[in-house]
Amino acid sequence: MRLFATIFCLILGAMLIAATGDFPDFGDPGSPASSHLSTYYIENALHDAEVPNIVTGVLADYRGFDTMLETAVVLIAGLAVTFILRRQRDEDYVPEDSSASRPGLIVQTTAHLLVPPGLIFAFYVLAHGHHSPGGGFQAGVILGAVLILYAFAFGLAKAEEIFPEKAQRFCAFFGVSLYAGIGVCCLALGKNFLDYSALASPFSLSPSHARSLAILGVEVGVTLTVASVMFSIYADLASSGYRDEGL
Amino acid sequence: MMILKFDLLLLMILLVSAVFALRVKDALGAAILLGVFSFMMCLLWSTMGAVDVAFTEAAVGAGVGTVFFVAMIFRTTRRTSD
Numbered sequence: 001m002r003l004f005a006t007i008f009c010l011i012l013g014a015m016l017i018a019a020t021g022d023f024p025d026f027g028d029p030g031s032p033a034s035s036h037l038s039t040y041y042i043e044n045a046l047h048d049a050e051v052p053n054i055v056t057g058v059l060a061d062y063r064g065f066d067t068m069l070e071t072a073v074v075l076i077a078g079l080a081v082t083f084i085l086r087r088q089r090d091e092d093y094v095p096e097d098s099s100a101s102r103p104g105l106i107v108q109t110t111a112h113l114l115v116p117p118g119l120i121f122a123f124y125v126l127a128h129g130h131h132s133p134g135g136g137f138q139a140g141v142i143l144g145a146v147l148i149l150y151a152f153a154f155g156l157a158k159a160e161e162i163f164p165e166k167a168q169r170f171c172a173f174f175g176v177s178l179y180a181g182i183g184v185c186c187l188a189l190g191k192n193f194l195d196y197s198a199l200a201s202p203f204s205l206s207p208s209h210a211r212s213l214a215i216l217g218v219e220v221g222v223t224l225t226v227a228s229v230m231f232s233i234y235a236d237l238a239s240s241g242y243r244d245e246g247l
Numbered sequence: 248m249m250i251l252k253f254d255l256l257l258l259m260i261l262l263v264s265a266v267f268a269l270r271v272k273d274a275l276g277a278a279i280l281l282g283v284f285s286f287m288m289c290l291l292w293s294t295m296g297a298v299d300v301a302f303t304e305a306a307v308g309a310g311v312g313t314v315f316f317v318a319m320i321f322r323t324t325r326r327t328s329d
Contacts, residue, residue, distance in 0.1 A: 141311055234318060
């Protein structure tokens, strides 16, 4: 059986390697992707979405629907982890003194030094996603990682005083709702779902300016969802679902 | 030419870390090796010019993914004797 599996894997691998020979060369200007699709985005993204970073323009504007549902997938993944792992302590449970197992002074001081720049960097990545690599997902992950670092150094209970479980749930749902809500606003103003240029006339902006600002709005929604889901997953995993002691 | 050498070095480390992540007995070691794999992948994305993908790989794959694995490993016990 093991021999059969090995042979099967080798054949499959050889077929995949043989198939990569049919790909166009890296950066080939004559490949279908470079000759039809990319040229359109490169020529029109700045004018259409007023976003210098084409990746952000494609992600949040041309393919906004795709990104909205990706955010919903992140939310559902976080909910699934909570549903499976979250549980309550028995009534007569006596908590052990976990202060002895806290990381020492070095880890706590490092966390004190790293958390504020990390937070600023997360918001920089979010707000600067229009101009440089980054955007909602990356900012959300960095924000979540900073919260996880804080929980790791000072204990899960202390981190959940700042960002309680209910706030995590609320932010996760609010992020997706903000994204979808901006889409519904466009729908209510008579354009297609997530056609941000609909927001231009009520705020007396130019259509491309409205698109640029609406992209920032949906990125904020993505950040909220991703950050709270990341922290929620960590809190469930690290405390076996009890959420009272952490690692 | 410089980039090609750099790419080859990255691909070597990528392959070695992938193979050893499967072979290593210790779960914590395997998680760290997967983090190395992700980070090499991130450097490869950036040599290909896909900076946004590289950024995401560094933040999700090498960062938070490794943290999740480590958090899980601290909550598991080794029951078998091998």
